[in-house]
Structures are given as structure tokens and as C-alpha cells.
Amino acid sequence: DFGLAKAGPTGDRTHVSTQVMGTQGYAAPEYVATGRLSARSDVYSYGVVLLELLTGRRALDKSRAGAEQSLAEWAKPYLDDKRKLFRIMDTKLEGQYPQKAAFTVATLALQCLNPEPRSRPKMSEVVQELEKLQDLKSSAKNSRKGHKDIPNPIKPPLRQHHSPMNLTPSASPLSSRKQSPLKSR
Template identity: 50%
Template structure:
């Protein structure tokens, strides 16, 4: 199943609600550090969405699914809130899933709360991408959008 929503598997039709499902799966991947489908794990742990369910209700249990590579360098409440957003995204009925704009707002609120209210992180900055595949260097502009304000930034 991976990132594919149940209705996409059944119908093959793409909708914005399928993107919401996929984003929910991505959030769980981010929290756990696990792939959505991993055949190298024991049978009961192969499907990420099924594996996380029993761990979501209590904080002590929840800590067991957080990626151990984070070495407890995260805010448990923020991770739990992200999991709650992920849960809303992976509801089986597509009509019950939030819009992607609502998901983005929920995630932004969690990030802002965890970094200090009113003191959000600045938008991501990146170095220009240098294409050397043709033997010559060509710089490409990267456009980055600050999701909180919608501002666009062009980097050369």
C-alpha cells in the first residue's frame, strides 16, 4: 500500500484527498523513521499504518514508535500532535480528511508552538543547485515558498 490511499488502489483516480493521505503517511514516516511498507521487518511491523495504531493512545507507548535516531532530542507533545494530524490525514473515508491547506496550517501551528510562539523559524534557505551532468556548470534558480506567509524567495 505504501503512500497510496485505499480509494486510489480501488479506482485509480487521483484527487487532492489522496495527496492528504500520502502526506499523513509521510508524517508517520518522519516520526518513526520507518518506511510505509518494509518487508524486512517482522510481519506485525511491515505496514507502518497498522504498526503505529496501538502506540498512539498513551505517551509512554508513543515514545516507543518515535525514531530512535532522534535520541530523545524532540518535544514529545509536538511529535504526538504531528501524529494526530497524520491520523486525520489517513482516515479511510476521503470526505472525512481535512483539506491540504488545513493540514499545512495544523503543521505550521505545531512547528511555531515548538519553536516559541511569535518566533517562527525563518524560511529554509538553500544553496543553488549546480548541474554538472553535461560537463559544464549551470546554476539553476530555486524558488522557496514560506508556507506561513506565502512569500516567494528566489535563490540564484
């Protein structure tokens, strides 16, 4: 599904028209609507992959309630609010992630999922942002070797789940870790 646009447009052309064949949940809305494929269509799809990494959920899960079936549509309201983001983070991560990095990835995913293709970042810009996070991780790791005063990432507070939001572990092929010992009350 990914990289289809690379084999497509040549010369002065900016897109290629094809029969819509992408995997549901990953295909950009303009591709589904028109069959026009561009490099920005791949960026949209990559935004969905970033959401899968953050949430541990599948791009499309028909076993969930209607509004929660599409990961991209369900997650969007949480991505630009630091206080809400932890609600959709994969519970298998058990809070062991830098909150700033999670918010950066969430913001990047939201930009990739922009409904307007021209407003999405270029893939090279996405890579550049992710490399910055990797560089931050490396420099933080090196600086911790000699400093014990740098705190570990903060775990989100335990909370009771009385909302319709289903936070049971997903069957996503992206998350192969054991089920979290944390359970809903």
C-alpha cells in the same frame, strides 16, 4: 507520487480515474481499490510521510514481519495514545523532541490516514497545524533566551526490549543521522 491529484480533476469533477501506479505504502486505500484519485489521496500519502518522520521507518518494509511491513497499519494503534507513542518514535531522535509536538504530529498523521477520504483534513488544514507547531517552536526558543527555568524536552525512559517489535535502526532515506549509541539489552 504526490501531487498527482493536482493535475487531475477539473471543473465540476471531484476526482480523476487512472491506472493505479502509486508507490506501495503511500497510496490511499480508495485509490488502490478504485483507481480514483483525489486531493484527499495526497493527504493520505502525506500522513505516511509524517509517520516516516516520527518513526524513522520506511512506508513499506518487506524485511519486517507481516504485521509490521506497512508503516501506516503498524503505527496506527500507537498514534492516539500519549503513553504508547514514544514506543514508535525514531530512536535516533534520542528523546530530544517536545512530547506535545510529537503527539500533535501523530494525531495529525492519524487524521490524514483516515480510511474515509472525506474525513481526512484538507492539505491547507494540515499545513496550518504544522505552521502552529513551527510558531510554538519559535516562541519557545525566544522565551528560553532569558529564562533558565524552562526544562528541555524529556527523554523517554530506557527500556528493555523483550517484545517482537523490532526497534533496530531503519534504512530510511529520511534519517541520515548516525546510529544511536543506545542499544537493546
